[in-house]
Amino acid sequence: MNRTDVLIAIAELARTGGGAEPEDAISQLAIIIDGLELSNSGSEHVMEMLLRIAACLWNLQQERMRL
Numbered sequence: 001m002n003r004t005d006v007l008i009a010i011a012e013l014a015r016t017g018g019g020a021e022p023e024d025a026i027s028q029l030a031i032i033i034d035g036l037e038l039s040n041s042g043s044e045h046v047m048e049m050l051l052r053i054a055a056c057l058w059n060l061q062q063e064r065m066r067l
Contacts, residue, residue, distance in 0.1 A: 022061035029054040 001009070013019050020028060033050050036043050
């Protein structure tokens with residue numbers, strides 16, 4: 001999948017209600033990060049990107065809880 005296809009798939013999932021709740025998305029990202037083989041080239045960069053996404057979801061979850 002190229003980036004455009006990924007964005008279209010994300011938008012379609014969101015439109016149809018197929019997106020995960022932030023808590024579930026954070027858990028899923030934690031599973032993915034845990035399974036990364038850090039000895040592979042570039043995996044530290046991927047881990048950093050996934051952690052930033054998880055932090056974004058965490059912030060969204062915290063904001064939802066305050067409302």
